[in-house]
Amino acid sequence: MAVTTxxxxxxxxxxxxxxMLFKTSYKESFWMSRFGQSEQDGPIKIKTEKxxxxxxxxxxxxxxxxxxxxxxxxxxxxxHEGKTTQNTFNLTLEExxxxxxxxxxxxxxxxxxxxxxxxxxxxxxxxxxxxxxxIFDALQATDPNKIFYGGSATSNATLTATDLITPKKLMxxxxxxxxxxxxxxxxxxxxxxxxxxxxxxxxxxxVYFDLWNDPTIQQSYREAGVRGESNQLWNDxxxxxxxxxxxxxxxxxxxTNGGAGSNVPYAKGFLIGSCxxxxxxxxxxxxxxxxxxxxxxxxxxxxxxxxAGRPEFNNEDYGVxxxxxxxxxxxxx
Numbered sequence: 590m591a592v593t594t595x596x597x598x599x600x601x602x603x604x605x606x607x608x609m610l611f612k613t614s615y616k617e618s619f620w621m622s623r624f625g626q627s628e629q630d631g632p633i634k635i636k637t638e639k640x641x642x643x644x645x646x647x648x649x650x651x652x653x654x655x656x657x658x659x660x661x662x663x664x665x666x667x668x669h670e671g672k673t674t675q676n677t678f679n680l681t682l683e684e685x686x687x688x689x690x691x692x693x694x695x696x697x698x699x700x701x702x703x704x705x706x707x708x709x710x711x712x713x714x715x716x717x718x719x720x721x722x723x724i725f726d727a728l729q730a731t732d733p734n735k736i737f738y739g740g741s742a743t744s745n746a747t748l749t750a751t752d753l754i755t756p757k758k759l760m761x762x763x764x765x766x767x768x769x770x771x772x773x774x775x776x777x778x779x780x781x782x783x784x785x786x787x788x789x790x791x792x793x794x795x796v797y798f799d800l801w802n803d804p805t806i807q808q809s810y811r812e813a814g815v816r817g818e819s820n821q822l823w824n825d826x827x828x829x830x831x832x833x834x835x836x837x838x839x840x841x842x843x844x845t846n847g848g849a850g851s852n853v854p855y856a857k858g859f860l861i862g863s864c865x866x867x868x869x870x871x872x873x874x875x876x877x878x879x880x881x882x883x884x885x886x887x888x889x890x891x892x893x894x895x896x897a898g899r900p901e902f903n904n905e906d907y908g909v910x911x912x913x914x915x916x917x918x919x920x921x922x
Contacts, residue, residue: 618717619838620724620868632780632789632861632908633724634900636680636869647680647869651902654775676903680896682871683723687716690881690888709876709889716874716891725840727897728791728866728909729857735770736911737762739855745913748847748855752915753799754792756806759833762860762910763788774905777862779832787834789865793856795916797837806830833860843921854921858912865908869896 620633636647657671689712697704738744739752766788769776779786792800800806809830828835847853859865871894879888900907 618721619836619840620721621717631863633866633868634864636867645682645871647682647871647896649678649680649867649869649900650675651678651864651900651907653902676901678867678898678900678902678907680867680869680898682869682894682896684871684894685719685723685892687712687719687891688888690886692885693880693887694885705887708887712876712889712891716893720874720893720895722840723895724866724868724897725838727899728859728861729842730899733859733899733906733909733911734774734904735765735906736913737765739914745844745847745855746849746851748853748913748915750848750853750915752853752855753917754796754803754858754912754914756800756803756830758914759790759800759860759912760831762912763831763833766860766862766910775902775907777860777865777908777910780834780861780863785829787829787832789861790833790835790858790912791841791861792835792837792858792912793841793843793916793920794837794839795843795854795919796841796856796858796914797835798919799914799917800828800835839920843916845918845921847915853915854918855913855915858914860910860912862908864900865906867898867900871895 634649636649653674653676655671655673660666660669689708691704691708693705737758739748739754739758742748742752766777777788779788806828827837841857841859843854843856845852845854847855872892874891874893877890877892879890880886881888899909
């Protein structure tokens, strides 16, 4: 009796790994998850009222600190009133398209997984990443007016390999931000964070590694943190330390040409206060679908109109301080 069989090595045999699509771990959008915070308390000031209007620029007014000196008894009042001053910060809108195209019909039937759904998922996640990248680019486009460097360095060129991040240096940056450099500029307001008021501190993973291995940080979490597996010593949670909410992200710029010999690895970093960044929608993301070749090919376009920037007030940063440190070279080693 003849029996048809499919051997393990037969080209017709489906393997488990053939039946599953091994997707890349899609990154969660770092900045879009923070768009919902209060406009006045969040790290990003959001502008949305451009929808449906003409023009390619968004304007935001930033109000300077009111510094009126009070009048005393017997002083004339009328004619001696103070006034607020404001600065207009402009964002130029950009149109962005993220495109994908795939074969339909029989091609959709071949894989065990859902080809159309997978293509849309890949498109949507990449679209969200490009919005993150736009904001990171705006954050790092120019150096902040005030930068704290590791150790005793005063520039990237004077960094040494041992000028790593330290809790003490972070506290110096925090103190400067709270006072505006002894009121040489506006003090940087803190960000509302679940009932707390913190500064966002944004570091590259390599610098975060150095901070996490600092003995002061280790001791703080060992002695003041909760006991057991929920202690941050045992997980990958971001740090909260002394009024600083410390995050890490791979989109922070890293370099290998610091120091006098142009051979010291270092990275940028940032202390960010309330409204330290600005973002505006001209059009929220949409997905357009087109068919080609007599409906045998399908294309999707994730498109949006938006702009991002780092607000300045009288040519001074409104809410950002730079943190440039040498780093242990891990990610690009």
